[in-house]
Amino acid sequence: METLMAYVVGILFASAIYMMLRRSIVKLVIGLIILSNAANLLIFAAAGMTRGAPPLIPEGATAPLGPIADPLPQALILTAIVIAFGVLAFAVVLIHRAYEVVGNDDLDQMKDTDT
Amino acid sequence: MSPEVVLPILIPLLAGALTLAFWRSQRYQRWITLFASFALLAAGLWLLDSTREHGYVVMQMGNWPAPFGITVIADLLSAIMIVLTGIIGLAIAIYSMVATPDRHERFGYYPLMHLLLAGVSGSFLSGDIFNLFVWFEVMLLASFALLTLGGERSQMEGAIKYVTLNLFSSAIFLSAIGLLYGMVGTLNMADIGYKLSQVEHTGMVNVVALMFMISFGIKAAAFPLFFWLPASYHTPLIAVSALFAGLLTKVGVYALYRVFTLMFTGDVSYTHDILLWAAALTMLTGVLGAAAQFEFRRILSFHIISQIGYMLLGLALYTPLAIIGGVFYIMHHIIVKTNLFLVSGVVYRLLGSYDLKKLGGVYKHRPGLAVLFLVPALSLAGLPPLSGFFAKFIIIRAGIEVEAWVVTAVALLVGLLTLYSMIKIWAEVFWKPVPEGTDTSALTGKEKDPQMWIMLLPLVGLTLCTLFIGLNGQPIYELASDAAGQLMNPAGYIEAVLGVSP
């Protein structure tokens, strides 16, 4: 399972970077979205996957019985998703405004501030 | 309990919430901002005093013991950075009182500024690597919004590069955290440092170390991924530029200092060597980029990059003296750079341009302002007895001690070229006569500007800070030396957090 995940993460990173290298700003944002998802999935895969063992303590016990899945990576991913949501919402507003101001979505037309 | 360690985070957060609540009254927002900046500086000084006394000030959030809960910890470096944040926050708050256009204030300038300061303080005080990521993002989100406030075309174009590169860096940071957690199973930085020191250093650790280096390197605008900075820093309001110039890239530098003294010290000859060449190239590209520019803020933006190189050099040489130099350099640089950006803002207010060719005659009509530029400019170039001289001197001396001739030569050359850039600004803006066709009514004082003294106040204050650091080299050196001593001895940090000595 981890091996499969590793390939998926690799493909996601590759396609994200490919999208970011395109000229259109819409594709740039799509690339950023895929990139953040790839990072989240990487955390999930790197921390190890345990199937069918939720980290719940049965009633009456004070410690979980047997091995359980690590809940922390999921908490991390949840936080990262929330943050990515906020940042990407901003990015969408930004490209919308940029499109309005510049008049097209070609990144090559946005070189005025470069040096 | 020691509340001083969380106050620098709480004060800006509270001020941000209050300014949001007073959305409709810009007057109240200004006063809250001013008051909160004073409070932040006071809290920073309290924290510095406390860390000097105890060494480390630790608080476990929610009373969850480390390494399970989130640790907030201040060592001397953190405390110094918080004090600097307070100084810059106060300077920007005073400057913003008169220099912020109504439009910006109505779209949430002050709440965003406080959110940014909260993110910066949080990054400096976090003892948990994931928490550091969260504060980074808080800071980034606020900076995105501040950067685009106003909505001009150049701002949009600059922001797209800024946002893309910074989000890319965040994704690498997050991936590195995931891989690191997969290896050591903890997020507490002290615990990570402890566990990494126990296991044998493998190639995988180096991979993760390099991912952190790339991620923080982007945020610190180090070579080769620095180009988002000169593309965006000259586009927003000058107070925002000054705030970014002083603090944001330094958060990246701080993170590098923290991570590469506490966590990844097992294979110094590999990691710190890469850092060394990155530092040399950062210095060189920054200063050469600046030499080609003829716009006030763009020159200063490129100089941020070259100065970042010096700070990285201090870390990369990784001797006690070099770290002292790096810490000293950070202190000097934050104050001087903010000051220079604010000077460019005042000049813009007088002459209505940032283009060197359209400026001139400031020395003749405003000699006081010329002095306020000259002190930080010469300090940036490293002339004695100003703060920059000692900072450069310590780093170069450290470079000579370990016989790193090439980077030392680069550092000296870059100092010289910095002087060239500063002289260029001096000659064009201050010395040469006003070009024909420029409106000089504000410059010659025909049009009275009753609020000008408020704008000059932070400039005078920051210049005095520069002089203070320069003239009191010894005590500041000792402070930097204590901070560097803590950085070079991570066992103290680990013990302060975990309560056990490794």
Next chain:
Amino acid sequence: MIEDNKKIMKTNTLILHTAALFLLPLQLIFSVFLLLRGHDEPGGGFIAGLVASAAFVLYLFAHGVPATRNILRVEPHDLLAIGLLLGLAAMFPGLLYGEPFLTAQWWEFTLAGSEIKLSTVLIFDIGVYFAVLGTILTIVMSLTEAEE
């Protein structure tokens, strides 16, 4: 009346328009349920805030920004401010007892025969609820207004 409706309605889909009216209170009640359930079981301020904002966003799609502002009565950034202040307020009580910031404080008492547990965690959760609601509505409203 029809003329009036056209002005208020952003889209002319009758089904969405009517459904939004009925779904809004239902979703809000469900969000409060989720918020309180978060005490001991899955739920909590964040997800409840999302559900509540989904309610308003649905209403916004059907009726437009001005109508949503009308029923919301407060500006979204005010909600954000309230949320932040509540969240910060929940940090301090621990300090009164000499414990670190954010240490949870619990107050238990019986009311009309049932045990009630109040805590700073609940205050924090309510803060999160409002902050999430405020943030999402600010984003969606400014995006919708930019679209127009």
